[in-house]
Amino acid sequence: MSKILLWIGGIFLAFGLVFGGIGGWVWWSDRDLANNGTHTQGTVIDLASSRDSDGDVTYRPVVEFLDASGARQEFTGSVGSSPPSFSRGEKVEVIYDPWSPEQAMIDSFTTRYLLPLAFGGFGLVFGGIGGGLLLAMIRRRQIVARLKASGLPIQADFKQCYLDTSTRVNGRSPYRVVAQATHPATGKLASFKSDPIWLDLTTELEGRTVKVLVDPARPKRHFVDLSEWVSEDEEA
Structure with missing residues (x-):
């Protein structure tokens, strides 16, 4: 992302x-x-x-x-x-x-x-949008870094890897992995969506589990760890 x-x-x-x-x-x-x-x-x-x-x-x-x-x-x-x-x-x-x-x-x-x-x-509008997106990028990187350092790891069942057509870069749309597991903070079944990637991992992940790092204090914050299958160059 x-x-x-x-x-x-x-x-x-x-x-x-x-x-x-x-x-x-x-x-x-x-x-x-x-x-x-x-x-x-x-x-x-x-x-x-x-x-x-x-x-x-x-x-x-x-x-x-x-x-x-x-x-x-x-x-x-x-x-x-x-x-x-x-x-x-x-x-x-x-x-x-x-x-x-x-x-x-x-x-x-x-x-x-x-x-x-x-x-x-026009400059204010475009600059504001661009600056907001860059701030969102920085914020997401900070959250992921904290989750990697101190997030609670859980295993979630792979559900699907879908093409995210809401986003396009150079005519291409990235994929996202969706997995489900019981959230340790809420005790309820939750879906976890990965950051975008340039690979369709359906074949590789079918019937398997993926590691998800969650923030118990903020249940909506999570990071689906796909590093086993996705290199940095293949991250969107």
Whole structure:
């Protein structure tokens, strides 16, 4: 399970860092332009349309303005919407770089903060999921280490080795072993599920027992010890 959590958690965390980095860079760039740029008034002269893969059309404003030297400048807004947020002929506040007037943006909350908030939000979600999975991996390793060191060993009857299709890594799903035995802490018949592995052990374990390490203080905590049949490379 540690390897799967490491793989999936690492992917989510990487995506989170990328999205968060893009959001931070866009926010910093817009903030720098807002603090050091020149303010003027522009006019929406057109609406540039684009169609996404679902066929939905969004519109971005095309704005013209005169820079400090009186030269005409034109730019297309970075944020599109449907229906359009602006109309042709509408006057808008513009911020532009006096050294590179083609670097300009509409001075509005949507233009300045929507993209940083969107990318930052995606980064927070993906990063949170990835970080949570990695923390779960670390926690599981700590529990297994304690069970191996001081867990109560019992012998459980093998019941099945099934394909866990709820998890997929590179198109593959791992297997899990299920065994049953009377739990020493509760006195009741309990099922014990192994961490995922890349082997189908049905033939090897049919009619046999497997060692399970349990925590008497926390009956739900257990570790199915398959080290006799599974190498570290075959652990998922």
